[in-house]
Each structure stands twice: as C-alpha cells, then as structure tokens.
Amino acid sequence: xTGSSPDLIEAREVSKIYRSEDSAVKALASVxxxxxxxxxxxxxxxxxxxKTTLLLILAGLESATRGRVFFxxxxxxxxxxxxxxxxxxxxxxxxxxxxxxxxxxxxxRREPIDSDKVDAMLEELDIADKADLFPQQLSGGQKxxxxxxxxxxxxxxxxxxxxxxxALDTLTRERLQDLVLxxxxxxxxxxxxxxxxIPEAVRLGExxxxxxxxxxxxxxxxxxxxxxxxxxRASDQFYNMTRILRRELEGGNA
Amino acid sequence: xxxYFQYILTLAGLLIVWQIVSMIIGSYALPGPVTVLQKLADxxxxxxxxxxxxxxxxxxxxxxxxxxxxxxxxxxFLGMSPRxxxxxxxxxxxxxxxxxxxxLPIVLLIFGLGDMGKIVMLAMILFFQLLITTxxxxxxxSREARYSLFSLGGTKxxxxxxxxxxxxxxxxxxxxxxxxxxxxxxxxxxxxxxxxYGMGFYILDAWGRADIPQIFAGMIxxxxxxxxxxxxxxxxxxxxCRWNRI
Numbered sequence: 001x002t003g004s005s006p007d008l009i010e011a012r013e014v015s016k017i018y019r020s021e022d023s024a025v026k027a028l029a030s031v032x033x034x035x036x037x038x039x040x041x042x043x044x045x046x047x048x049x050x051k052t053t054l055l056l057i058l059a060g061l062e063s064a065t066r067g068r069v070f071f072x073x074x075x076x077x078x079x080x081x082x083x084x085x086x087x088x089x090x091x092x093x094x095x096x097x098x099x100x101x102x103x104x105x106x107x108x109r110r111e112p113i114d115s116d117k118v119d120a121m122l123e124e125l126d127i128a129d130k131a132d133l134f135p136q137q138l139s140g141g142q143k144x145x146x147x148x149x150x151x152x153x154x155x156x157x158x159x160x161x162x163x164x165x166x167a168l169d170t171l172t173r174e175r176l177q178d179l180v181l182x183x184x185x186x187x188x189x190x191x192x193x194x195x196x197x198i199p200e201a202v203r204l205g206e207x208x209x210x211x212x213x214x215x216x217x218x219x220x221x222x223x224x225x226x227x228x229x230x231x232x233r234a235s236d237q238f239y240n241m242t243r244i245l246r247r248e249l250e251g252g253n254a
Numbered sequence: 255x256x257x258y259f260q261y262i263l264t265l266a267g268l269l270i271v272w273q274i275v276s277m278i279i280g281s282y283a284l285p286g287p288v289t290v291l292q293k294l295a296d297x298x299x300x301x302x303x304x305x306x307x308x309x310x311x312x313x314x315x316x317x318x319x320x321x322x323x324x325x326x327x328x329x330x331f332l333g334m335s336p337r338x339x340x341x342x343x344x345x346x347x348x349x350x351x352x353x354x355x356x357x358l359p360i361v362l363l364i365f366g367l368g369d370m371g372k373i374v375m376l377a378m379i380l381f382f383q384l385l386i387t388t389x390x391x392x393x394x395x396s397r398e399a400r401y402s403l404f405s406l407g408g409t410k411x412x413x414x415x416x417x418x419x420x421x422x423x424x425x426x427x428x429x430x431x432x433x434x435x436x437x438x439x440x441x442x443x444x445x446x447x448x449x450x451y452g453m454g455f456y457i458l459d460a461w462g463r464a465d466i467p468q469i470f471a472g473m474i475x476x477x478x479x480x481x482x483x484x485x486x487x488x489x490x491x492x493x494x495c496r497w498n499r500i
Contacts, residue, residue: 061401079405091402095420095497104416105406134497154406 007034007070008158008190009058009083014067015215016053026215027053030067033209033218035158035190040181040227042205043194044249050216051194052162058192059085059160071158081109084151088163090143092135098122098146099131105154118153125149125179141172145179152183159184161193165200174233177203185228198249202241203233210248220248285467293467294474307475309451313369313444314437314483317376318430324377325384326426332385333392334410334418350386354379355443367448375444380433384426391425392418424498427491434483438476453479 016028028050035041043051056062057069060079069076071083085091092101102121106113122128125145127138135143144164151159161180165173177200184191195201201208208222224241226232269287276286297303332339358375365371399417408416445454453476460468492499 056401059401059405061404079407081407083405085401085405087398087402089396089398091398093399093402093417093420095423095495096416104403108403108406108408108412108416134500136497136500150406 008037008039008072009076009192010034010070011054011058011064012068012070014054014057014064014069016050016057016062017065028057028064029215029217031216031218033058033192035192037157037190038184038188040184040191040204040206041193041209042201042207043192043209043211044196044198044201044245045211045216046213046249047196048216049211049213051211053216054211055160055162055192055194058158059083061085081105081154082157084154084156084159086144086147086151086159086161086164088166090135090140090147092143092146092150094135097132097134098127098138101135101146102149102153105150109154121149121153124183139172140168141176144168144176148176148180148183152187155187156189158190158192161191163194163196166196173197173200174203180204198242198245199233199238202238202245203227208245210245222248282466285470290467290470290474294471297468297471303456306451306453306456307479309369309449310441310445310453310476310479313373313376313452314441314479316369316373317380317437318433320373320377321380321384321433322430325381326388329385329388330392330414330418330422333389333395333422334414336393339389339393346382346385350382354382355440358444358447362447372444372447372449372452376437376440379440380437383433383436384429387425387429388422391422395421420495424491424495427487427495430487431484434480434487438480438483442476 011031011033014028014031014033015026018025018027031050031054033041033054043054045051053062057064058076060069060071060076060083071080079085093104096104099118099122102118103113119128119131122131125148127142127145127149130138130142130146135146138146147164159180164180165176168176180191180193181204183189191204193204195204202224204227205222205224206227208224209218210220210222211217212219222241222245226235226237226241229235232238272284272287276284281289332342354375357378361375361378362371365374395413395418399421400413403413403417441452442454442457445452446458449455453472456475457469457472460466460472
C-alpha cells in the first residue's frame with residue numbers, strides 16, 4: 001500500500017499490546033510520529049513508557065498490534081537497509097573483529113566489500129587502529145563507535161538509537177553525541193533516539209517527544225531548533241530548555 | 255609453555271606421593287612408579303599393547319563423532335525453536351537422569367557384541383551431555399543480538415551462521431572436554447564385556463592374572479588418553495574461539 005506522506009518515516013495510530021498466556025500489557029496506544037529527512041528527534045519518558053517498543057516498530061523489528069508505519073510512503077513490513085539501528089548494549093558480536101562487525105551488513109546483503117570505504121568509516125569514527133581487535137578489547141565508547149559504523153556502512157537514511165550512551169561516562173557521552181550530530185548532519189540522516197538523559201535530549205533533539213506510560217502515549221512534542229548550534233551546550237538557552245523538559249517529565253510522572 | 259611446566263610439576267609431585275605411599279603400603283598392593291613405568295615401557299614395545307590402545311581410540315573417536323553429529327545440531331535446533339523445545343523437554347528430562355549404562359545389555363542385544371554395541375553405548379551417554387549444553391547455549395542468544403542481526407537484513411539462516419553457531423561453540427567445546435572424562439570412564443566398563451581388545455580389557459585381563467603393574471600401566475595409559483583428548487579440544491577451542499580467550 002502506498003501512502004502520500006512526504007515524511008521519511010511515519011507512524012500512524014500505532015498501538016502495541018504484548019500478550020502472554022495469562023496477561024496482556026498495552027505498551028503503546030495510538031501513537032502518531034513522523035520524521036522528515038535530516039530531522040533529529042529524541043524520545044524521552046519514564047521507564048516502561050514504550051519508547052523502545054516504538055523504536056523497534058520504526059525499525060521494522062516489531063509489528064504494531066494496530067496502526068501502520070510508512071517509510072518513504074510505503075508501508076514498512078520489516079527491517080530495511082535505509083534504517084540503521086544502534087542499541088544500548090552495542091549489539092556487537094564478540095567473535096567478530098571490529099572490521100568484520102562493521103562489514104557484516106554488507107556480507108549479509110551479499111554486497112561487495114569496498115575496503116577503502118570501510119577504512120574511511122573506521123577513520124571517521126576514530127577507530128582505525130582498532131580494526132583487528134575484538135569488541136571485548138575496546139572501551140564502551142569505542143564499542144559504540146563500532147556499532148554506529150556498522151549501521152552507517154549500509155548508507156541508511158534514518159538512524160535509530162536506543163539509549164546508545166547510557167553506559168558511558170559524561171565526557172565520552174558528550175563526544176559521541178557530537179559524533180552522532182556530525183554524522184547525521186553530514187549525511188542528511190533523520191534520527192530517532194531514545195534517551196533517559198535530559199541534557200542529551202536537549203543537545204540532540206530538534207524535536208523532543210515526551211511520552212508517558214501505561215499505556216505509552218506521546219503527551220507533548222517540544223520544538224528545540226537550537227539543537228543544530230554547535231555551541232548550544234554552553235548557552236543559557238540550553239539550560240532553560242533542560243528546565244522546561246525536566247518540568248514536563250516531572251509533571252508526567254506525578 | 256607455563257602450562258606444560260605446570261603439567262610436569264604436577265606429574266613430578268604425583269610420582270613422589272605415589273612412591274611414598276607405595277613404600278608405606280607395600281609394593282605388592284601398590285607397585286612404585288619405577289616398576290609401573292618399566293612395565294609400560296616393556297608393553298609399549300609390543301604390537302599387542304598398541305592394538306589395545308588403537309581399539310580404544312577408535313571406539314572413543316567414533317562415539318564422540320556420532321554424539322557430536324547427532325546432539326549438536328539437535329541442541330542448536332531446540333535452542334533456536336522454543337516451540338519444539340517445549341515439546342521435546344519432557345522426553346529429554348525424563349530420559350536424561352536414567353543411568354544409560356544400565357541399558358548396556360539391551361544395547362549389546364540390538365547392536366551386537368562387537369565394536370558397534372560399545373560405540374553406541376558410549377555415544378548414548380555423551381549424547382545427552384552435548385545436547386543439553388548446546389541447547390542451553392543456543393537459548394542464551396540475546397534478543398539484542400537478534401535485533402542487531404535482523405536490522406542489518408539478516409534472516410534466520412544468517413542468525414544461525416553469524417550468531418547462534420559462533421556463540422555456542424565455546425559451550426560445545428566445554429561439553430566435549432567434560433565428555434572426555436566420562437567417555438574414558440565408561441570405556442573401561444564397556445570394554446570389560448565380550449572383547450579381547452581395548453584398554454578396559456587390558457586392565458581386566460591384568461586383574462585376572464594379578465598383574466598389578468599392568469593394571470597401573472593401563473590406568474596411566476587411559477589417563478594419558480584422556481589428557482590428549484582434553485588438550486586436543488582445548489587446542490581446537492583456542493583456534494576456533496580465539497575471541498573467547500582474550
């Protein structure tokens with residue numbers, strides 16, 4: 001089925017119910033969300049509000065119980081190469097070297113491996129000297145760079161990130177936030193990131209989508225156009241926006 | 255290198271303790287290491303001794319190969335398919351605790367008194383160890399690993415090749431290493447019945463003739479066989495699971 005949306009990805013009236021033998025949990029209720037090419041969106045909200053579920057539905061890895069998702073106007077029926085996914089625990093395979101992890105998408109899709117392209121990717125992500133190491137020989141930040149490289153090697157148009165920097169220290173986290181911004185800007189990628197971290201949401205999200213739980217819903221979308229500015233983190237507007245977002249989240253939890 | 259040094263050191267310690275105990279309880283009941291090693295060196299010059307060794311190695315290798323070929327693919331399949339695993343679980347849990355060795359008369363009746371009956375008995379015992387370890391390892395593949403692979407466009411076939419199989423390999427090697435101990439112990443038992451070759455027969459024959467040094471020579475031979483098997487699997491794991499040793 002073909003829709004008429006000009007959006008890169010669009011979730012329409014998406015609901016998700018997880019059923020087991022003796023219970024049913026409503027994870028999402030009638031969620032509408034759209035992401036345009038190059039748009040950076042961060043999903044925030046309390047634990048269990050369905051952020052990750054929504055992200056997995058946008059990735060084509062989980063199906064919606066009701067509602068539909070469209071990617072470039074076509075109904076999404078599974079994972080696509082134009083959608084890259086980065087997970088909190090990196091999702092790297094410990095039996096593959098950094099290079100093999102990055103090349104895996106090409107191997108799976110039986111595409112020729114362009115060594116120069118892989119080398120350039122390793123260089124861009126500042127892990128060129130780690131190419132022949134295994135993931136367990138890397139720091140958390142380096143692992144996440146590999147996970148980002150693995151998603152980018154397939155030239156996606158949309159990058160989905162599920163709390164990618166949650167386990168990292170503050171400085172590494174900020175460096176990687178800048179890296180993600182650079183990558184998205186230089187390639188014109190759309191981005192949807194799940195985050196629990198208020199400053200991170202304000203730094204990265206041009207739109208900050210606030211969700212509440214039981215069942216998961218979008219309660220507010222905060223426009224944050226300043227997120228494009230490189231020196232935003234040091235500005236007064238940044239702290240004002242973190243206060244606004246905190247108040248919004250505390251209100252949602254109350 | 256350090257590992258081999260530790261082996262030599264342990265061996266030297268054992269020989270010293272053995273010699274001391276032998277002197278305390280008398281060399282008839284427990285001949286000293288020099289007597290036993292002398293007996294082993296004498297026997298090792300005979301074709302007959304190597305025929306015993308060769309027969310045991312053949313039975314062990316065949317049993318390990320049969321158990322591996324049957325249990326590992328089945329374990330991977332059950333681990334990857336929860337529905338089939340649920341159906342198979344009662345059968346596995348009911349049959350696993352049964353001491354398979356009591357089935358020896360039936361196995362020998364069905365598969366004959368020759369090599370095949372003994373190999374099948376050994377393979378049956380190893381089968382469950384390998385099956386359960388492999389199945390549990392395959393079950394342990396995380397949801398995140400699956401999401402990662404599927405998000406790259408992977409199918410179930412890719413999941414098996416790039417995730418399930420490599421993640422299960424260390425567990426398979428561990429179960430093979432554990433199996434070496436079991437297989438050598440059971441070998442002694444199955445080779446005590448209707449055979450004229452194998453290390454089990456070599457030891458029992460010595461017992462019948464009250465040739466105590468030969469009993470110990472047989473025990474040492476079985477121990478060395480166990481160590482060689484164990485180290486072989488360890489070596490293979492170092493090659494195929496290099497990532498797991500970092």
